[in-house]
Amino acid sequence: MSATLLDGHDVVLFDLDGTVYRGGELVSGALEAVGEVHQQDVAVRYVTNNASKTDRDVAQHLTKLGLPAQPEEVSTSAQAGAAMLADQLPRAAKVLVVGSSALESEVDNVGLVPVRSYGDDPVAVVQGHSTETTWRDLAEACLAIRAGALWVACNGDRTLPTERGELPGNGAMVAALQAATGKDPQVAGKPERPLLQRAVASAHAGSPLMVGDRLDTDIAGAVNAGMPSLLVLTGVSTAAELLGAPPELRPGHVAADLRALHRPRPESAIAEQPGWKVRVDGHRLELSAQSGESPLDPFAALRALCATWWPNGDGSPTVHACDDQAESALRTLDLG
CATH class of the missing domain: 3.40.50.1000 (HAD superfamily/HAD-like)
Incomplete structure (x- = not known):
């Protein structure tokens, strides 16, 4: 097997x-x-x-959806950001938090002292997504960063997908502080x-x-x-x-x-695929089925297209179907 x-x-x-x-x-x-x-x-x-929720919150959400999960199975960018600070700061150092109470808790959990004002003399700033972030929060962080505070961003995601569409994410707020300070943060989250x-x-x-x-x-x-x-x-x-x-x-x-x-x-590897043939013609790919059996897997066609295109070109090629099965696959993949 x-x-x-x-x-x-x-x-x-x-x-x-x-x-x-x-x-x-x-x-x-x-x-x-x-x-x-x-x-x-x-x-x-x-x-x-997502730095706005604790590991326990995430585990509870998964469990409510029907997928049992434990807090120790969850790794958040808030935890990673707090850990980055703990590696670089002495214990009990003050950290200005721009973000949720969950991020504040993670800072406290690693032995640092979370504060919310530049007047509290923070030596570092940690920034994570929160729908409650205000201009005042950014202003306090701006003053600290311009004064030389260590700056860690939990992630750089510029948008946040929601049911209403893409909304400003933590990266958008980070970009505001980059523009105001001329400095770049260390980033904890993906990528x-x-x-x-x-x-x-x-x-x-x-x-x-x-x-x-x-x-x-x-x-x-x-x-x-x-x-x-x-x-x-x-x-x-x-x-x-x-x-x-x-x-x-x-x-x-x-x-x-x-x-x-x-x-x-x-079956999932990006490589040549049985049943599909791909021909490169400049910036164009031609896809054809090599089997009369129907239906062929459209995702196998995608793997074959990538395996052929990636070593031979860059950017986005146009894709042409040479037969009905190829046309059906490209329709499923929204390619063509």
């Missing part, structure tokens, strides 16, 4: 929104896929750039390495697999950390974005959803 994608890994790092759940519902197949990871005695870590490295260390693991739905955070983070990754097309990033992705955003595997973890490794 062929080895599955999970085989050989001792921890799976799952992104949350768009990978495990979407809003108030689990992604199709997530409950069974994550459950099987546990049954295989492989550690699970949920890694989230930087600290959050992922902390999650792996917490599981005492040495062979991680990153799974996510965003090229610019999940997959880029895995590339930065030197770990293999699986992109699932259940969230933000699209087939077209994957095909045109630069090397620093390219996963080794892509699949429709998390069930790929328990299928033979070659």
Whole structure:
């Protein structure tokens, strides 16, 4: 029997929104896929750039959705940001917090003193997403940073996906302070390495697999950390974005959803695929089916397209279907 994608890994790092759940519902197949990871005695870590909630809050949310989770299985960018501060500051140092009470708690948990005013003489600033952040909060942080305070941002996500659409994320607030101070923060969350490295260390693991739905955070983070990754097309990033992705955003595997973890490794690997042929003609790809059997897997077509295009070109190519099966696959992938 062929080895599955999970085989050989001792921890799976799952992104949350768009990978495990979407809003108030689990992604199709997530409950069974994550459950099987546990049954295989492989550690699970949920890694989230969201610094506004505690690990307990995240675990409770997952449990309410029907996926039992423990706080120790959750790694947040707030925890990673606080850990970065603790590594560089003496115990009981004052840290100006721009963010939620959850971030404030993480600063306290590592032996530092959270404050909210420049007048309290902070030696560092930590910034995480909060819907309650005001101009005053940014002003206090601006004064501290301009005075030389160490600055750590929990993540640099410029937008936050919501039911209403993309709204300003922590990165947008970070950008405001960058403009006001002329300085750049250290960043804890994806795509930087600290959050992922902390999650792996917490599981005492040495062979991680990153799974996510965003090229610019999940997959880029895995590339930065030197770990293999699986992109699932259940969230933000699209087939077209994957095909045109630069090397620093390219996963080794892509699949429709998390069930790929328990299928033979070659079925999700970005490589030439049985049943599909791809021809390169300048900045154009021609896709054709090599089998009369129907239907062929459209996601296998995507893997074949990426395997052919990535070594031969850059940017986003145009894709042409040479037959009905190829046309159907491209329609499913929203390519063409």
